[in-house]
Amino acid sequence: MNFLRLGLWLSLLILSGPIQANQGIRVLLPSAEAHFRFAGVYAAYKLGWYQKAHLQVELIHQADVHPVQEVVAARVDFSFMDTRLLWYRLHNKPVVALASIFQRSPYILLGLQHAEKDLALRLQQGHSLPLATDLYPLELALILRQANLLQTLRLEKLQATYQPLSTPGWQALISQQTQVISAWISDAPYRLLQHDAQAQIWQPPALDTPLYADTLFTSERFLQRSPQAVQAFREVTLQGWRYAVANPEQVIDWLLQDAPFLVQRSREHLRYEAQHLIPLMQLGWHEVGETQAKYWAQIAREYQSLGWIQDKNLQALQGFVFSQQTDVEQQIWVRLRPWIFASALGGFLLLLLLLYVLQANYRLRCEMRRRRDVEEALRQQAQSDSLTGIYNRGFFLERCRHQLQAWREQAPKDRLGVLVMVDLDHFKAINDQYGHPVGDEVIKKVAHQLQHALQPPELVGRLGGEEFGLLLSVKNLDEAVRWLHAQQYQLKTDPLQLEGQSITISFSAGMVAVQAQSLANLLKSADDALYQAKRHGRDRVEIFSG
Numbered sequence: 001m002n003f004l005r006l007g008l009w010l011s012l013l014i015l016s017g018p019i020q021a022n023q024g025i026r027v028l029l030p031s032a033e034a035h036f037r038f039a040g041v042y043a044a045y046k047l048g049w050y051q052k053a054h055l056q057v058e059l060i061h062q063a064d065v066h067p068v069q070e071v072v073a074a075r076v077d078f079s080f081m082d083t084r085l086l087w088y089r090l091h092n093k094p095v096v097a098l099a100s101i102f103q104r105s106p107y108i109l110l111g112l113q114h115a116e117k118d119l120a121l122r123l124q125q126g127h128s129l130p131l132a133t134d135l136y137p138l139e140l141a142l143i144l145r146q147a148n149l150l151q152t153l154r155l156e157k158l159q160a161t162y163q164p165l166s167t168p169g170w171q172a173l174i175s176q177q178t179q180v181i182s183a184w185i186s187d188a189p190y191r192l193l194q195h196d197a198q199a200q201i202w203q204p205p206a207l208d209t210p211l212y213a214d215t216l217f218t219s220e221r222f223l224q225r226s227p228q229a230v231q232a233f234r235e236v237t238l239q240g241w242r243y244a245v246a247n248p249e250q251v252i253d254w255l256l257q258d259a260p261f262l263v264q265r266s267r268e269h270l271r272y273e274a275q276h277l278i279p280l281m282q283l284g285w286h287e288v289g290e291t292q293a294k295y296w297a298q299i300a301r302e303y304q305s306l307g308w309i310q311d312k313n314l315q316a317l318q319g320f321v322f323s324q325q326t327d328v329e330q331q332i333w334v335r336l337r338p339w340i341f342a343s344a345l346g347g348f349l350l351l352l353l354l355l356y357v358l359q360a361n362y363r364l365r366c367e368m369r370r371r372r373d374v375e376e377a378l379r380q381q382a383q384s385d386s387l388t389g390i391y392n393r394g395f396f397l398e399r400c401r402h403q404l405q406a407w408r409e410q411a412p413k414d415r416l417g418v419l420v421m422v423d424l425d426h427f428k429a430i431n432d433q434y435g436h437p438v439g440d441e442v443i444k445k446v447a448h449q450l451q452h453a454l455q456p457p458e459l460v461g462r463l464g465g466e467e468f469g470l471l472l473s474v475k476n477l478d479e480a481v482r483w484l485h486a487q488q489y490q491l492k493t494d495p496l497q498l499e500g501q502s503i504t505i506s507f508s509a510g511m512v513a514v515q516a517q518s519l520a521n522l523l524k525s526a527d528d529a530l531y532q533a534k535r536h537g538r539d540r541v542e543i544f545s546g
């Protein structure tokens with residue numbers, strides 16, 4: 001057994017749990033023709049083997065009901081039937097063959113001595129053939145075919161000849177109501193013997209392959225619902241048959257003592273039954289209860305050759321024969337199917353939920369990103385000058401205050417803070433000469449140049465109009481002056497080029513060294529120095545001298 005099989009079996013065990021204690025099982029024993037045919041069931045029943053297998057078996061003996069109808073209608077769970085079982089299966093009755101007790105058929109035609117001619121004559125003349133069956137058993141058709149009677153008789157005719165007997169067939173025969181009857185080999189010949197009547201027996205032709213008779217069967221529905229019970233019932237019944245074959249006398253004792261359904265059966269009669277039925281099991285050639293799909297297929301072909309079934313009926317052969325493993329696997333699949341579908345559905349819903357959550361999450365992230373962007377834009381707006389993009393006056397002063405506090409708390413080593421105010425020279429003239437938009441470009445150029453020349457924690461901001469504030473971090477004031485001169489020089493050597501015109505820019509700057517003064521004082525001092533620079537002719541840098 002491979003791991004997959006083992007897994008499936010374990011799954012079945014887990015899913016189905018232990019067999020329910022004393023599962024109720026109803027078994028229909030339908031025959032009036034023979035009693036020893038139920039020897040296996042009866043032995044297992046009497047020996048308490050069904051109980052041991054947790055099966056609470058109820059044996060129902062009723063000869064006037066139809067086994068297939070009873071099983072399909074779920075009035076009983078198991079019953080027995082001859083080869084007609086396949087005919088019903090091929091005509092949409094969902095029955096499953098579990099085990100064939102007899103490998104050869106007990107059906108015979110029985111006639112009084114010299115009845116052969118009468119038989120042919122009666123059938124050809126359209127006289128009835130009294131058969132206690134609603135569907136002509138295949139075996140009888142085979143007997144008639146062998147006797148060359150089927151060539152002249154069509155099925156319809158055979159069915160037309162069907163005439164249920166009011167008295168048992170053997171009685172009808174002895175009283176010469178009829179010349180020929182159908183019978184079981186284990187019953188009517190014994191009755192005739194008892195009445196010293198000479199009988200002629202026609203048996204089905206000896207075929208190479210089994211002609212299954214008395215097949216234990218159940219319904220597909222019951223098999224699906226209780227696969228373990230089916231399997232257990234089958235096993236125990238076949239075990240009962242092994243016992244019955246080995247101990248027929250014991251079983252006969254039980255049948256005589258206890259069987260509630262026994263009617264007019266003597267020990268001798270039951271022995272006769274056992275002697276004629278056990279050989280039909282063909283032990284030594286076949287296992288007890290052996291039933292094979294390929295031989296059923298052959299029986300189906302016989303039906304076909306008789307014109308009793310169409311090609312389309314043959315599809316129903318699939319799944320007719322119970323095979324322990326495949327059926328158990330099918331049952332596992334049947335049991336697993338709702339779980340698999342539920343899991344798939346659950347998985348699908350989970351996937352939908354996951355997609356929904358992912359989508360909601362994505363939307364949330366987008367929304368958060370959008371808000372962050374808006375906030376950032378608002379922050380930028382609040383902090384920066386709309387024309388140049390550098391800090392606006394308010395934010396520049398706030399950052400200056402912050403930086404001055406930091407320097408106050410921890411004075412930078414060998415560094416000097418310097419506050420500078422820069423104002424473009426004669427800017428009004430530029431506006432006047434080139435227009436306001438060009439003036440804007442000039443302001444932007446200066447702002448960007450100054451910004452790119454700085455290193456953190458140095459700051460630049462536009463204080464208003466064409467005026468800028470700077471907070472430098474230098475070694476000393478000379479370095480600050482040199483840095484400003486360099487900026488002035490760069491503006492002169494790299495003038496703004498617009499519409500073919502070169503616009504030279506200069507600025508004046510005033511600065512003050514940061515010590516302990518307040519920001520307001522520093523601004524005032526730098527502004528004073530700037531004023532000095534303007535007064536001294538512009539394009540200059542002045543240091544506040546106090």
Ligand SMILES: Nc1nc2c(ncn2[C@@H]2O[C@H](COP(=O)(O)OP(=O)(O)OP(=O)(O)O)[C@@H](O)[C@H]2O)c(=O)[nH]1
Binds near residue numbers: 427464
């Ligand atoms: N294009 C432009 N002009 C501005 C802006 N803000 C202020 N101005 C102009 O800048 C000019 C400043 O002129 P003033 O304060 O007289 O100074 P000035 O012409 O630079 O002369 P000095 O500073 O004395 O050298 C004014 O004409 C303002 O209109 C601006 O954002 N864009």
